[in-house]
Amino acid sequence: MAKELDTSIQYLSGVGPKRAVLLQRELGIETLSDLIHLYPFRYIDRSGITPIAQVAPDLALVQLQATVVSRALLGPGGAIVSQDTNPIHWGAVKRLSVIVEDATGRMEMVFFKGVKWNYQRLAPGSTFIFFGKPQEFGGRMNIVHPEVDAPQDGALSQGTLTGVYPSTEKLRTGGITGKVMCKLQSAALALCLPEIQETLPEYVLRDRGLVSLPYALRNIHFPKDSYALQKASYRLKFEELFFLQLSLLKQKYVRSRGERGLPMPKVGPDFHACYNALPYNLTGAQQRVIKEIRADLMSGHQMNRLLQGDVGSGKTMVAVLSCLMAIGNGFQTCIMAPTEVLAQQHYANIQKYLKPTAVQCALLTGSTPQKERRAIHAALEDGSLGILVGTHALLEDNVVFRNLGLAVIDEQHRFGVEQRSKLWSKGPGIPPHVLVMTATPIPRTLAMTLYGDLDVSVIDEMPPGRKPVQTMCIGQNRRSAMYKFMREEIARGRQVFVVFPLIFESEKMDLQNLEQGYEEIVRAFPLPDYKVAIVHGQQSNEEKNFNMSAFVAGRANILVSTTVIEVGVDVPNASVMVIESAQRFGLSQLHQLRGRVGRGAEKSYCILVKDVKTTKEAQQRLDLMCATEDGFEIAEQDMKMRGPGDLEGTQQSGLPISLNIASLAKDGALLSEARAYAGQILDADPSLSDPRNVPLLRELRKDKYEIKDYSKIS
Numbered sequence: 092m093a094k095e096l097d098t099s100i101q102y103l104s105g106v107g108p109k110r111a112v113l114l115q116r117e118l119g120i121e122t123l124s125d126l127i128h129l130y131p132f133r134y135i136d137r138s139g140i141t142p143i144a145q146v147a148p149d150l151a152l153v154q155l156q157a158t159v160v161s162r163a164l165l166g167p168g169g170a171i172v173s174q175d176t177n178p179i180h181w182g183a184v185k186r187l188s189v190i191v192e193d194a195t196g197r198m199e200m201v202f203f204k205g206v207k208w209n210y211q212r213l214a215p216g217s218t219f220i221f222f223g224k225p226q227e228f229g230g231r232m233n234i235v236h237p238e239v240d241a242p243q244d245g246a247l248s249q250g251t252l253t254g255v256y257p258s259t260e261k262l263r264t265g266g267i268t269g270k271v272m273c274k275l276q277s278a279a280l281a282l283c284l285p286e287i288q289e290t291l292p293e294y295v296l297r298d299r300g301l302v303s304l305p306y307a308l309r310n311i312h313f314p315k316d317s318y319a320l321q322k323a324s325y326r327l328k329f330e331e332l333f334f335l336q337l338s339l340l341k342q343k344y345v346r347s348r349g350e351r352g353l354p355m356p357k358v359g360p361d362f363h364a365c366y367n368a369l370p371y372n373l374t375g376a377q378q379r380v381i382k383e384i385r386a387d388l389m390s391g392h393q394m395n396r397l398l399q400g401d402v403g404s405g406k407t408m409v410a411v412l413s414c415l416m417a418i419g420n421g422f423q424t425c426i427m428a429p430t431e432v433l434a435q436q437h438y439a440n441i442q443k444y445l446k447p448t449a450v451q452c453a454l455l456t457g458s459t460p461q462k463e464r465r466a467i468h469a470a471l472e473d474g475s476l477g478i479l480v481g482t483h484a485l486l487e488d489n490v491v492f493r494n495l496g497l498a499v500i501d502e503q504h505r506f507g508v509e510q511r512s513k514l515w516s517k518g519p520g521i522p523p524h525v526l527v528m529t530a531t532p533i534p535r536t537l538a539m540t541l542y543g544d545l546d547v548s549v550i551d552e553m554p555p556g557r558k559p560v561q562t563m564c565i566g567q568n569r570r571s572a573m574y575k576f577m578r579e580e581i582a583r584g585r586q587v588f589v590v591f592p593l594i595f596e597s598e599k600m601d602l603q604n605l606e607q608g609y610e611e612i613v614r615a616f617p618l619p620d621y622k623v624a625i626v627h628g629q630q631s632n633e634e635k636n637f638n639m640s641a642f643v644a645g646r647a648n649i650l651v652s653t654t655v656i657e658v659g660v661d662v663p664n665a666s667v668m669v670i671e672s673a674q675r676f677g678l679s680q681l682h683q684l685r686g687r688v689g690r691g692a693e694k695s696y697c698i699l700v701k702d703v704k705t706t707k708e709a710q711q712r713l714d715l716m717c718a719t720e721d722g723f724e725i726a727e728q729d730m731k732m733r734g735p736g737d738l739e740g741t742q743q744s745g746l747p748i749s750l751n752i753a754s755l756a757k758d759g760a761l762l763s764e765a766r767a768y769a770g771q772i773l774d775a776d777p778s779l780s781d782p783r784n785v786p787l788l789r790e791l792r793k794d795k796y797e798i799k800d801y802s803k804i805s
């Protein structure tokens with residue numbers, strides 16, 4: 092079975108060993124099946140013939156029907172080697188110039204390669220279809236390396252739309268031009284189409300009004316017309332997104348049906364004590380998310396929930412109340428943060444929330460003294476410690492819980508995959524419930540895919556009373572005005588963040604920039620009136636903590652830093668965020684940084700300082716920052732500008748499978764449809780054991796759907 096599909100590309104007529112290597116290296120194509128799954132990324136309408144008189148350099152691609160008038164073989168510097176004379180000294184020829192004409196005018200076709208062959212076939216008096224990009228050269232129009240077809244040779248493209256395939260310079264110089272690629276596809280399809288098996292059940296095709304797979308494959312390469320192309324592309328996109336979602340949802344079904352969750356039927360007195368003493372009302376979004384978490388904990392199945400919420404949306408409160416629910420059922424909990432300062436801050440906040448309760452809470456970080464550690468270990472083992480807050484130190488082997496029921500992981504993207512999975516082993520035989528919190532807003536379509544088998548909760552509402560952060564973008568020429576503004580804010584008792592890009596913390600250049608920047612700030616804000624602290628990745632932990640704490644406690648007016656402050660630190664008194672060389676940051680980073688201010692009662696500002704060398708794309712990012720504060724909107728735009736693979740904060744996780752034709756940025760609506768439809772099918776037949784669903788199971792068994800189990804690593 093499937094003989095042709097698995098055939099090495101080398102044996103396809105027109106390929107051979109050399110081109111096979113090229114196709115493999117440049118496009119990853121090894122078999123005929125790989126080839127026919129390389130789709131055109133756009134199509135050219137070749138239905139029209141342009142009269143030569145209308146050819147202009149601003150036309151993208153034109154098709155002419157013209158007759159050869161004369162040919163000239165030119166040597167170096169344009170000297171004529173030979174004009175229709177014999178014998179020809181091919182070695183001396185650098186290019187072939189062919190003059191063609193139609194009823195409206197004359198034009199030149201130029202060839203630097205394939206000179207001999209083109210010379211021979213482009214005999215004066217014969218008519219051809221020429222296709223290519225016109226350009227102006229020496230005041231005249233020409234086309235370099237046009238595609239040349241005999242007028243009646245329309246058999247290749249069948250329709251009038253010609254696919255354009257991904258290509259590279261190496262492929263083209265290796266002879267695999269667009270036209271050759273079309274020929275290869277045509278040959279491969281002829282061999283493979285009879286073997287293609289429908290991947291979707293009959294009833295799915297009918298339900299969704301989809302064309303068959305062979306029809307779709309034929310028409311994605313050689314569309315009969317634009318309607319057929321649309322049908323083909325819809326079918327292939329739907330299929331791709333559908334199987335992706337089906338595989339993710341199936342894992343979720345398997346897990347949620349497993350009997351492995353720690354049962355937590357109660358809420359308990361500590362939850363109520365804390366809740367009733369809150370100085371504010373929970374937002375509607377916080378309430379909804381707490382209900383979702385409560386339902387998970389009661390379900391008897393293990394919770395794996397991702398909690399997304401913009402900076403300042405109040406995730407900590409949700410984490411604390413979730414912990415108290417687990418504690419109400421006799422379990423212990425932990426909250427893990429990516430940095431020591433954050434862990435300390437969480438610890439301080441949480442202790443405040445816990446005042447009205449009887450719950451014990453402790454902080455464990457790398458710098459916790461041995462004596463304290465021993466006390467913590469003992470309280471963990473005898474069960475008296477309810478919440479352990481900490482850094483990676485929580486993962487050490489000697490940290491043993493009596494009965495860990497819930498693990499909260501803050502700012503998920505800072506943790507490596509292995510570290511997260513270590514938490515699982517700390518449960519009492521059964522893995523703990525897991526709540527992952529992230530402030531990196533991920534567009535819904537991407538969340539559905541990246542975390543397709545996790546449940547996702549979103550806090551999409553800010554606590555009341557938050558003032559918008561006024562954002563502006565300035566050039567270097569306004570630096571002294573900015574310093575003046577900073578002095579005014581400091582005179583009002585506020586604090587200022589100044590962030591420098593240090594994208595690769597090891598890069599000397601970046602560190603130099605930071606140090607120069609720091610010196611400049613110190614000169615502009617000298618002692619004893621001003622105190623400036625500095626934090627960067629090359630400092631020791633003690634140094635970092637010392638300087639950071641000075642700012643958090645209000646002993647320093649200005650904190651100069653790299654993006655180490657990006658995550659979570661809460662300094663309500665800081666009202667100004669200055670981002671230097673802002674054009675070098677990505678959108679999500681800019682958004683995270685801005686989230687550091689606007690946390691207190693005062694009006695806050697974010698000043699994006701750009702350098703002269705700011706590209707158009709970078710300016711777009713800065714403009715968007717000035718236009719909106721909505722993290723999800725920024726994330727959506729970010730994805731549109733850069734494509735989902737590049738989205739910050741998601742590189743580590745990557746996409747579970749690579750998409751061939753569908754796009755997460757463009758096909759969001761179709762993705763939702765495909766997900767809902769996959770859910771319907773699984774609701775009716777969770778194990779896909781219905782005979783009608785045999786094709787689905789067969790497809791899911793393919794290697795590409797062997798997705799890492801995200802529930803176990805997040």
Ligand code: ADP
Pocket residue numbers: 371372373374377400401402403404405406407408530554555661
């Ligand atoms: P996040 O971790 O999501 O960035 P935090 O949990 O640190 O946000 O909350 C930000 C600030 O908002 C904290 O000072 C917190 O006390 C406050 N806060 C949280 N929930 C509410 C609420 N419902 N009403 C008013 N203030 C709130």
Ligand code: MG
Pocket residue numbers: 406407659
């Ligand atoms: Mg937080």
